[in-house]
Amino acid sequence: MNTPHDSFEDELRALRAADPSLRLASRIAADLAAPPTAPAPAAMRRTATRAVMLWLPWGVAAAMTVAFLTHRPAATTAQAPTPATETATAAPSLAQDALPRFTPVSTTKTLVGALDEGVVFLEDGRPARKLRYEFVDTVDLLSTDASRAMIAVSTPREEIRLVPVQTY
Amino acid sequence: MSASLHSLPNGTWQSWFDAYGRKLLLFARQWATSAAGAEDLVQEAFVRFWRSPHRNDADAHLQLFAMVRRAGLDHVRAASRRTAREQAAAADEDAHAWFAPAPDERDAALQAALGQLPPEQREVVVLKIWGELTFEQVARTLDIPANTAASRYRYALEALRRALAASTP
Numbered sequence: 001m002n003t004p005h006d007s008f009e010d011e012l013r014a015l016r017a018a019d020p021s022l023r024l025a026s027r028i029a030a031d032l033a034a035p036p037t038a039p040a041p042a043a044m045r046r047t048a049t050r051a052v053m054l055w056l057p058w059g060v061a062a063a064m065t066v067a068f069l070t071h072r073p074a075a076t077t078a079q080a081p082t083p084a085t086e087t088a089t090a091a092p093s094l095a096q097d098a099l100p101r102f103t104p105v106s107t108t109k110t111l112v113g114a115l116d117e118g119v120v121f122l123e124d125g126r127p128a129r130k131l132r133y134e135f136v137d138t139v140d141l142l143s144t145d146a147s148r149a150m151i152a153v154s155t156p157r158e159e160i161r162l163v164p165v166q167t168y
Numbered sequence: 169m170s171a172s173l174h175s176l177p178n179g180t181w182q183s184w185f186d187a188y189g190r191k192l193l194l195f196a197r198q199w200a201t202s203a204a205g206a207e208d209l210v211q212e213a214f215v216r217f218w219r220s221p222h223r224n225d226a227d228a229h230l231q232l233f234a235m236v237r238r239a240g241l242d243h244v245r246a247a248s249r250r251t252a253r254e255q256a257a258a259a260d261e262d263a264h265a266w267f268a269p270a271p272d273e274r275d276a277a278l279q280a281a282l283g284q285l286p287p288e289q290r291e292v293v294v295l296k297i298w299g300e301l302t303f304e305q306v307a308r309t310l311d312i313p314a315n316t317a318a319s320r321y322r323y324a325l326e327a328l329r330r331a332l333a334a335s336t337p
Binding site for chain 2: 006008009011012013014015016017018019020021023024025027028031032105106108110111112136140142148
């Protein structure tokens with residue numbers, strides 16, 4: 001598959017990629033020394049995040065997933081007479097065992113848009129600037145079985161911040 | 169270099185960074201308009217990589233490149249919403265800063281030609297030449313067939329040769 005040796009490739013190879021700055025290594029060291037929370041993407045790095053806002057959609061998604069996996073149609077339950085209770089309870093268990101299990105390995109929060117909606121007035125009459133941020137939260141899930149399959153689940157999210165302003 | 173790192177499952181992050189930092193930074197320049205932006209992408213991807221189970225895989229360095237690429241694509245999507253002023257300021261940076269200072273005009277012309285390649289060809293060239301990956305590894309990193317990687321590489325080299333011929337009297 002690889003091409004034969006080419007002097008033009010050697011010429012390209014002779015171009016030396018620029019070295020990363022010492023600051024980059026320091027930043028990585030600082031990140032790795034910190035507790036293993038999700039690293040914010042570059043676009044988001046300067047923006048404060050709210051953990052509750054981040055995890056709320058995933059909590060809902062997880063609850064929906066559990067509900068979906070444990071749901072049995074009413075017809076199936078009705079057809080299973082009382083003596084077959086053990087069979088009926090074992091079946092979902094087997095089905096769930098057959099499903100690949102995924103564990104979250106990383107999350108990212110990407111700021112995709114920001115909009116200044118101007119000054120609004122709070123209930124107590126104080127003025128505040130209304131800022132609307134649009135994020136896409138992504139969770140990488142890694143299969144715990146031998147396949148090591150990885151899936152990414154992305155969810156859009158909006159965050160509205162009211163920043164008090166002073167008038168003179 | 170890559171092979172030796174694969175045999176070092178207990179290598180420190182510094183050893184990985186020493187081996188791949190320059191390559192990752194160059195790769196990240198595909199999506200960042202500034203050196204600082206590229207370093208942000210490398211930082212994000214490297215930290216994610218080091219904390220993920222992938223770093224123990226046999227082809228961990230491919231995951232590292234793939235994570236930089238994904239961070240870059242996310243960055244591009246986010247950057248599409250930025251103001252024209254920010255984009256113009258970023259574009260002012262020297263496009264040749266991808267490499268160490270060029271010793272002569274021909275190298276400078278090569279660098280400029282590389283910047284003019286279509287992105288899908290340029291990323292293949294960067295991974296193949298400066299990332300020191302095989303076509304099979306390039307294909308896995310970019311999630312494309314190996315034949316596609318090879319043909320993009322061939323087209324890219326032809327384009328670079330043409331650009332170089334046109335720029336030199």
